Amino acid sequence: MRISSNYRHAAGLAVLFLGMIGARPASAQQARPPAPDGPGADVREAVDRLAEGLKAAPLVRPEGTDCFRLFVADVETGEAAPVVEEPEKGRTRCGSPCWSPDGRKILFHAAPLDLWQLSRIEALELVGDRPRVVDLGSGRFPSFGPDGATIALSLVRRADSKDAPGVWTMRADGGGRRWAGGQGKPIWSPDGRRILVVHPGASSPPSLMDAAGRGYRPITLEGRRIFSVPAWASPDTIVAAVGGESPEAIAVVDVADPDRATVREVLWRRSDGPDVEPGEVAYSPETGRCVFVGAGPGGMATYAMRRGDPAPPRRLERGGYDPNLGGLALSPGGRYLLFHTDNADRPMGRPPRVAMPGRDDRSPAAEAARLVAALGRDPVLRPQGSDRDRVYLMDVASKRLWTVLDEPARRLSFCGSLSWTADGRRVFLDASPLGLYQMAHIKSVELRDGRPALIEHKPGNCPSLSPDGEQIAYLANSGGDSSEEPGAWVMRADGSGAHPLGVYGPPLWSPDGSKLLITGFGSPIHAFLHDVQAGVSQRVRLDGGKLIAAPEWAGEDLLLAILEVGTSREIALLDVAKPWRASVKRILFQAPARGGLVPSDAVYDKRSGRCLFAADEAGRMGLYEVQPAGPEPPRRIDAVSAAPMIADLALSPDGRYLLFRSNAPDRGPR
Incomplete structure (x- = not known):
């Protein structure tokens, strides 16, 4: 899920309550994953070029010190x-x-x-x-x-x-x-x-x-x-x-x-x-x-x-x-x-x-x-822990890792809200100094002359490029370099024509570009589907569940959600064709009521039915994989070291590469 954990911390790991209507049919648990309909060869080729460029020339911390x-x-x-x-x-x-x-x-x-x-x-x-x-x-x-x-x-x-x-x-x-x-x-x-x-x-x-x-x-x-x-x-x-x-x-x-x-x-x-x-x-x-x-x-x-x-x-x-x-x-x-x-x-x-x-x-x-x-x-020395979040690229099939973003520009030591563009040519993100999200700037990474380049767009958070590449939705915050009213905004891809949507929260384009999913903060959190043409927002409502992480699009009118049901947590697909009466279409993973894994961030590949998620176990986070067939428990991806934080999972359009950020010590090839 692409919402930065900076916001989850700032909101006190708030809980989203999704209404009181709809149903959770038992038969939904046996539903088959959607049939594969992967991207074209041009998208796969673009993903390959960008991934190889980042492997060969990661954007790493500049030399020098920022400590007095x-x-x-x-x-x-x-x-x-x-x-x-x-x-x-x-x-x-x-x-x-x-x-x-x-x-x-x-x-x-x-x-x-x-x-x-x-x-x-x-x-x-x-x-x-x-x-x-x-x-x-x-x-x-x-x-x-x-x-x-x-x-x-x-x-x-x-x-x-x-x-x-x-x-x-x-x-x-x-x-x-x-x-x-x-x-x-x-x-x-x-x-x-x-x-x-x-x-x-x-x-x-x-x-x-x-x-x-x-x-x-x-x-x-x-x-x-x-x-x-x-x-x-x-x-x-x-x-x-x-x-x-x-x-x-x-x-x-x-x-x-x-x-x-x-x-x-x-x-x-x-x-x-x-x-x-x-x-x-x-x-x-x-x-x-x-x-x-x-x-x-x-x-x-x-x-x-x-x-x-x-x-x-x-x-x-x-x-x-x-x-x-x-x-x-x-x-x-x-x-x-x-x-x-x-x-x-x-x-x-x-x-x-x-x-x-x-x-x-x-x-x-x-x-x-x-x-x-x-x-x-007893000097007052540096606290324990990492002073920055690194972004890693993982080959989903081989589970091989590369560090690709490690303070790509001076001061910008925390990169988050990762998302691939639909054409596979760019990765959008926000970059901020030391987790000060109100100071974040919208950036994108693309190839220029065969090497990855970090492109500045404007102050803001949680960018999302529309599927046609024409518009960028983002969140404006006060307290930084932006003079815009706090809330969700949309602008043209060249930065012109910015206008507010009248609601606060990170926006995320639907696969067809007709709607924006906007998730608020607080306890509980509320999610809205915003019709871009009509300018109308509808709240997503579900009977008997609380959403505890920002949802992600998993297909047309389909969301991937981490639900809290009673004292357990579930990763599920939600049908939001009728957002006022959302329903659980399929449960991908269910955590035990006590102990065990506590999932917090997930992505879903509709072509393979594979689900990747970050979860806490005994105070340390790891990355896990759930396969679409069989009742087997989720498998821990050992290549990803345990860390205090793993977040902002983002799959490439063809599902072959996963981007995520972590504050664990560096451990990938450089």
């Missing part, structure tokens, strides 16, 4: 280790950490890839002696106010939110949000009177405004520019990388009057060595310790120095460089440095060795030390 990890380093010893990697499934880009004034909490943001509009603010604190992550809501670039009771943050515009983009403030528990204005990374001043706003674009200088958002003014430093992210040194001074056309020094800048900012003191010049371009800065007012990012030919590294100490900056890392490094934040007392990096090759390192403070020492520096020690013992 948080590290903590002991500035005195240089020891560093990752402490936050993926606090929630899919939120792999962690950054912009900051310490609370009392040293007991760390704030940071976590986003799925570079989808900053979906970023969340996370708070990390000790509960007992173990770190715990608490979600504080949407946002990025969190910054504690000096009282620890208020947080400044930034919001990015998103289609499904009425919240204005820009800088906001909120309570430390995530409540009481208020828009302040400006746009960029906010940083509270030590006295809480002002907020420094660092703009996303490097060409714009940082700005200052008061805590209520008034008096927004850019900082003007005559003859020089402020580069990257500064740090507060006092209520009226910041420490920043400054220079003319490029950053040349780390300096203390007086911003009491942002219109006439002045350099009060130069802490280091690039000409004095080391020869690196300075960038983001962290500063500890208590100790005068300054840490900055220095970029050279090999990449980025961190350098530490003290205000008033003539010694040159000391590199913290023992070797290697990072392609991207930032988010510098010094703990109260200046001993520990937090930062983020996307360097997958950075050594895991050894956690900083912390000299534990006395039980009665509740100073901010002592609290920070306790938190660092706990993170060293």
Whole structure:
């Protein structure tokens, strides 16, 4: 069945109730499968070409990493280790950490890839002696106010939110949000009177405004520019990388009057060595310790120095460089440095060795030390399980497998809602980042110059191409790149003429193209047959059963359905010639009332009468086959490894190939 399990999860594995009329004749169980009437030679040839192309050149994950990890380093010893990697499934880009004034909490943001509009603010604190992550809501670039009771943050515009983009403030528990204005990374001043706003674009200088958002003014430093992210040194001074056309020094800048900012003191010049371009800065007012990012030919590294100490900056890392490094934040007392990096090759390192403070020492520096020690013992690392769904191609006769889609484009790590076109030349699907179905785009795979190519159509989910190839039905969702009203839509194959159908749910064309099967969500779910010409929908009703997965067309006026009847589950063919009085035509498989297989997704080949289905057994899913003749139980397809999820089964038009997706570890030929 082609509806993505993303939707089943989002709907809480909802149950579809199919009315209270119709009958289930016992003789229906003995019905013979329909006579074969396979596709023409041109369709079989098209299927062969596309299948062979995908076998030879699968669309696999691009090189590189999309993960930003948080590290903590002991500035005195240089020891560093990752402490936050993926606090929630899919939120792999962690950054912009900051310490609370009392040293007991760390704030940071976590986003799925570079989808900053979906970023969340996370708070990390000790509960007992173990770190715990608490979600504080949407946002990025969190910054504690000096009282620890208020947080400044930034919001990015998103289609499904009425919240204005820009800088906001909120309570430390995530409540009481208020828009302040400006746009960029906010940083509270030590006295809480002002907020420094660092703009996303490097060409714009940082700005200052008061805590209520008034008096927004850019900082003007005559003859020089402020580069990257500064740090507060006092209520009226910041420490920043400054220079003319490029950053040349780390300096203390007086911003009491942002219109006439002045350099009060130069802490280091690039000409004095080391020869690196300075960038983001962290500063500890208590100790005068300054840490900055220095970029050279090999990449980025961190350098530490003290205000008033003539010694040159000391590199913290023992070797290697990072392609991207930032988010510098010094703990109260200046001993520990937090930062983020996307360097997958950075050594895991050894956690900083912390000299534990006395039980009665509740100073901010002592609290920070306790938190660092706990993170060293129990870091917030990546959850167990796969971070993407792969699409597999199976030869139905030989049961041989190939991995054919494995993150075919950057960010698009979850591919689902698979369907072959009637001519066998294309496969339609939706592709989304990390299962965020509202961000999905409609894609198709076809051969171009003999190789599979991924074709973009538009934002949307659950695409279905009409049998004549002229129209695409799809589901529009809010919260992503689409501006369309949520619901089922139809458009021409070239993307023009899109119009809504007035009902919400994934649409699926009937074999003759006259109707659309639209299945809703909720508990129970309702299924409708939508007459395309008349524009009228009729609800499918059946006596005594609940549909627990989206149905699939099995022929003209015939649906393949997984029913819940009492405490058992059945895979059955439903006659929907009269949708208001649907009837069971044939039962293909019946699961026992207790234990055994729990089917969740199925496809049917009307030519052979073969049924393939995914089912759960003892918490793991497998793929099974039911033959049309005889009372034999379903046979497990051993070539398909057990997995937490197997879904979106799709047969080729000639029934020779099966596509499905799974989040099991890779196991097919590549």
